[in-house]
Amino acid sequence: MQEIIKGRPALIDALTGDSGSPAAVHHSTDAYGNAYHWFKLPQPRRLTQAAARLKEAGARLCMISAYNRHQLSEQQQEICYHFELEGVIYNLTVNLGSEWPSVPSITPLFANADWHEREMMELYAIRVEGHPDPRRLFLDEELDAGVLNEAVPLSVMMNGACTTDLWERILKDRGNMA
Amino acid sequence: MSTPTTFQMPLGPVHVALEEPVYFHLTVDGEIIRKVELTSGHVHRGMEALASQRNLIQNTTLTERVCSLCSNSHSFTYCMAVENVLGIVIPPRARYLRVMAEEIKRVASHLFNTAIQAHIIGYKSLFMHVMEVREMMQDIKETVYGNRMNLASNCIGGVKCDVEPRHFDYILSMLDKVEPAVDEIRDIYDNDPMLLGRTRGLGLLPFEDAVRLGVVGPVARGSGITHDVRKDSPYAAYPELEFDVIHRDGCCVNSRTLVRLDEVFQSFRIIRQCCEKCPDGPVTAPMNQIHPAEACARSEAPRGEVFYYIRTNDTDMPARLKWRVPSYMNWEALGVMMRDCTVADVALITNSIDPCVSCTER
Secondary structure (H helix, E strand, O other): OOOOOOOOOHHHHHHHHHHHHHEEEEEEEEOOOOOEEEEEOOOOOOOHHHHHHHHHHHOEEEEEEEEEEEEEOEEEEEEEEEEEEEOOOOOOOHHHOOOOOOOOOOOOOOHHHHHHHHHHHHHHOOOEOOOOOOOOOOOOOOOOOOOHHHHOOOHHHHHHHHHHHHHHHHHHHHHOOO | OOOOEEEEEEEEOOOOOOOOOOOEEEEOOOOEEEEEEEEEEHHHHHHHHHHHHOHHHHHHHHHOOOOOOOHHHHHHHHHHHHHHHOOOOEEEEHHHHHHHHHHHHHHHHHOOOHHHHHHHHOOHHHHHHHHHHHHHHHHOOOOOOOOOOOOOEEEEEEEOOOOHHHHHHHHHHHHHHHHHHHHHHHHHHHOHHHHHHHHHHOOOOOOOHHHOOOOOOHHHOOOOOOOOOHHHHHHHHHOHOOOOOOOOOOOOOHHHHHHHHHHHHHHHHHHHHHHHHHOOOOOOOOOOOOEEEEEEEEEEOOEEEEEEEEOOOOOOOEEEEEEOHHHHHHHOOOHHHHHOEEHHHHHHHHHHHOOOOOOOOO
């Protein structure tokens, strides 16, 4: 039996068109029958158009997740944009390529994309074109952007939390200042 | 030539409303606020990086520590994300027990925020009273789950511990005591002239701005938006339970508080139904084979929608675990709420979004 998946057919068709081919689209449901639609956009520049479509339909941006794909020893970044409309989740995924990762900002369309985009700039060093306020969000300017692109061992990551290294460094810095 | 009439005023980073750090840069004209900018990141813990170095089961413990007041919502939603990605269906009893823990936490969280509002206003006796009533909910948590904050109730595939029949009776008997007390509290927040004078019409977030900024939870519902994940895309036992989505059109601090207090009564309704309807049976489903996939899950925490996204690979550690907490969406609304208010209102308005800095920054 064909399972009926919730969502707006016209919107799903339009977003499938933006994705280029039906192979780049799939639909899923959870154990409670809530629907999730996944669209893979061929180029980052298609994002603005697809996001504008969702904006027009009255969707709300829920979250933006950036991540690294480690495949064939080539580091590629992808960003998944999660939108909600009438209880249904629409996910748009864009692949950034590896040379100069950049993506258009959707903050002009969705005001609440602001923090998400600033966060992926600082954590993944992704260039967001046309962001109205590209300041750091949480991390200090002193830290290099893209900290989540690096493979940091857990023991190093937790130095500050479970050893005296951090305090010794601070005391040393203070000594240098005096 | 006119001299500039505005000047910059820093506020924070500590103890603006709660004992959590956030730094406001206010542009003030006399004592009237014209512009608000905020700096955060003081308690950034890098939890998303930690999550990708722990296995799926260890991450249940980690995500429960994202936030204190809505700790249960995080492990709940994280477990749902893992169940979605691996195709696990949890047993009916677990669905009810998860909802029950969630609603007990919601009552305690809403009462805490309400109490802090009285504290900021300077109504100390009311603060003490609300906290005392909340203490009964803390007793429920301690008696049933063995802990006052982190219940450690959720696990992948269901819930860790079954709840005994005598505990259901105990919960019902406690609710009979808490409910009339909260009814009195709601009456005070709805009618006391001193509280109304301080909170009604303050910190306005008009409906249009609430939609534009995508705010969630009681902040959205206090501005007339009827979003509630429990109704919009029901999960766990919510499709089988009766409750109403509360909303108000006041758009002010008081209307957000009353949304929370009304929601407490809906939570009582839900907890009672869970105690009565909870089916017998197992409380966990077995784990499935881990395979590369992606999934998301969301739920309605006390502060609004929590959203989790997970990518798995062939290992037992997630390739990426990303989550967004409700406060993350609500901070920007402070710029709208505080415009043309006085400096003395900052703490009160900040508290009205029920902020959680630690979970915003992770």
